[in-house]
Amino acid sequence: MINKNKEVTVIIGGGHAAGTLLTALLQKKYPHKVVMVSEELHPPYQRPPLSKNYLAGEVDKASLYLKPPSIYEKAGQELQLGVRVEKINRDDKSLILSDQSTLKYDQLVLATGSHVRRLNVRGSDLKGIHYLHGIEDTDALRRELVPGKRLVIVGGGYIGLEVAASATKQGVKVTVLEAAERLMQRVTGPEISEFLYAKHTSAGVDVRLGAAVIGFESDDQGCVNGVTLADGGKVSADIVLVSIGVIPETALAENAGLLCDDGVVVDEFTRTDDPDILAIGDCTRHHNLFFDKRQRLESVANAVEQARTAAATLMSEEKPYDSPPWFWSNQYDVRLQMVGLSQNHDQRVLRGSILDKEFAVFYLCLGHVIAVDAVNFPVAFMVGKQLVKLRKSVSAEVLSNPNIELKSLI
Amino acid sequence: MGKIIFIEHDSTEHVTQFDEGATLMQIAVDNAVPGIDGDCGGECACGTCHMIVSDEWFEKTGKVGDAEEQMLSMTPERARTSRLGCQVQTTKAMDGMTVQLPEFQM
Numbered sequence: 001m002i003n004k005n006k007e008v009t010v011i012i013g014g015g016h017a018a019g020t021l022l023t024a025l026l027q028k029k030y031p032h033k034v035v036m037v038s039e040e041l042h043p044p045y046q047r048p049p050l051s052k053n054y055l056a057g058e059v060d061k062a063s064l065y066l067k068p069p070s071i072y073e074k075a076g077q078e079l080q081l082g083v084r085v086e087k088i089n090r091d092d093k094s095l096i097l098s099d100q101s102t103l104k105y106d107q108l109v110l111a112t113g114s115h116v117r118r119l120n121v122r123g124s125d126l127k128g129i130h131y132l133h134g135i136e137d138t139d140a141l142r143r144e145l146v147p148g149k150r151l152v153i154v155g156g157g158y159i160g161l162e163v164a165a166s167a168t169k170q171g172v173k174v175t176v177l178e179a180a181e182r183l184m185q186r187v188t189g190p191e192i193s194e195f196l197y198a199k200h201t202s203a204g205v206d207v208r209l210g211a212a213v214i215g216f217e218s219d220d221q222g223c224v225n226g227v228t229l230a231d232g233g234k235v236s237a238d239i240v241l242v243s244i245g246v247i248p249e250t251a252l253a254e255n256a257g258l259l260c261d262d263g264v265v266v267d268e269f270t271r272t273d274d275p276d277i278l279a280i281g282d283c284t285r286h287h288n289l290f291f292d293k294r295q296r297l298e299s300v301a302n303a304v305e306q307a308r309t310a311a312a313t314l315m316s317e318e319k320p321y322d323s324p325p326w327f328w329s330n331q332y333d334v335r336l337q338m339v340g341l342s343q344n345h346d347q348r349v350l351r352g353s354i355l356d357k358e359f360a361v362f363y364l365c366l367g368h369v370i371a372v373d374a375v376n377f378p379v380a381f382m383v384g385k386q387l388v389k390l391r392k393s394v395s396a397e398v399l400s401n402p403n404i405e406l407k408s409l410i
Numbered sequence: 411m412g413k414i415i416f417i418e419h420d421s422t423e424h425v426t427q428f429d430e431g432a433t434l435m436q437i438a439v440d441n442a443v444p445g446i447d448g449d450c451g452g453e454c455a456c457g458t459c460h461m462i463v464s465d466e467w468f469e470k471t472g473k474v475g476d477a478e479e480q481m482l483s484m485t486p487e488r489a490r491t492s493r494l495g496c497q498v499q500t501t502k503a504m505d506g507m508t509v510q511l512p513e514f515q516m
Contacts, residue, residue, distance in 0.1 A: 382484035
């Protein structure tokens with residue numbers, strides 16, 4: 001893709017994918033000018049701590065930044081922060097920005113990420129109802145997390161449960177309302193869901209499953225003070241966090257006529273259907289060679305892998321994205337590490353002890369390991385990464401046998 | 411303030427300044443040292459900040475934790491003085507330390 005006439009590469013978005021791309025281009029000594037345009041006021045930063053140790057006040061803002069801001073400047077990379085891209089003009093390869101200026105591009109990378117899914121029910125615009133996406137959201141939530149206050153979390157996924165753990169540690173009374181029949185149903189099997197349920201319950205969290213929210217109640221100041229459930233039940237609240245997932249941010253791409261399908265469609269080299277436009281991270285539906293199908297993934301690992309792939313593509317190295325996805329979460333003393341996608345499994349194998357809080361669930365499909373969820377069992381995660389990548393066929397008897405070392409399976 | 415020298419697998423040296431308290435991973439990442447990914451941001455979840463500390467400095471880096479040991483045990487280039495950079499908090503005593511980077515991260 002390198003062409004002497006091509007001068008400016010613009011990255012739209014300033015999240016984990018954009019930040020990793022900046023670094024990868026810097027490390028590869030990319031010869032062209034790079035401009036990142038981001039609506040956020042911060043340089044690229046880590047989002048995972050926003051629901052964990054940053055929320056708990058254990059780390060400061062500067063430590064969230066992927067890089068000290070000076071490094072971009074030194075490398076000649078320009079960060080335009082607090083600026084929104086209003087429109088992509090593919091005809092003359094230019095962008096219209098929120099400050100009314102125009103920015104020409106030769107290569108464009110969409111790293112627009114996602115936005116939170118809103119809950120649209122009665123009272124959903126009341127004061128005291130929070131969403132968590134950026135640093136400011138966490139700052140606003142943290143200010144309200146005072147010991148003794150009642151926090152109701154709508155959604156028992158990664159973010160909801162991580163916030164539940166952080167808030168509980170801070171002495172906040174937490175209720176988690178999950179509409180499905182078990183926690184983290186979309187991403188894990190019942191063993192992990194049940195383990196997390198027990199963990200949160202024993203920490204004092206009131207976890208309610210099958211609890212669909214149909215409205216919010218208000219005090220006379222217009223602040224939320226309760227949640228109404230579909231079964232007629234009510235839960236009192238001082239603060240509400242809605243964490244029910246994200247929606248890929250595809251508006252710019254769609255308006256520009258790029259192929260989208262619940263995500264900007266890209267190939268294994270992160271290329272869209274416009275040869276001058278790449279897309280990376282949460283906003284994409286990518287062709288993953290590992291699964292040999294189009295996939296949308298919301299995770300740091302996907303963002304960084306796609307960013308590195310895009311850097312290679314921009315350098316004409318063409319390294320396809322072919323690694324299995326992985327995820328992690330920390331809640332209380334639980335270190336959860338996951339690799340692969342377990343949805344299509346036909347068999348689950350448990351290794352280790354749930355009681356001792358050190359176990360792993362191996363998910364098999366037609367005898368092959370397709371995913372592993374490890375709880376306080378890093379070696380199972382690391383071995384799992386290899387087993388999944390190599391599509392190893394291992395029997396349930398072997399996987400569950402404590403006398404056979406996991407390492408010997410590689 | 412002190413310095414840590416990171417040596418890439420191809421022998422490229424990166425002399426970095428550090429303030430004590432920062433982790434080895436953070437110092438490498440802040441200086442864009444190639445070969446250290448630190449994808450999880452220092453939560454000991456990904457194993458992509460594997461480093462090999464020089465023999466004479468290893469003692470000064472403290473104890474290898476249990477989770478770290480499990481992660482390292484599956485790292486192909488594991489050496490006796492391997493550490494995950496995110497688990498090593500720097501101290502004054504590490505001023506001048508040299509750290510070798512592996513060819514690949516997990």
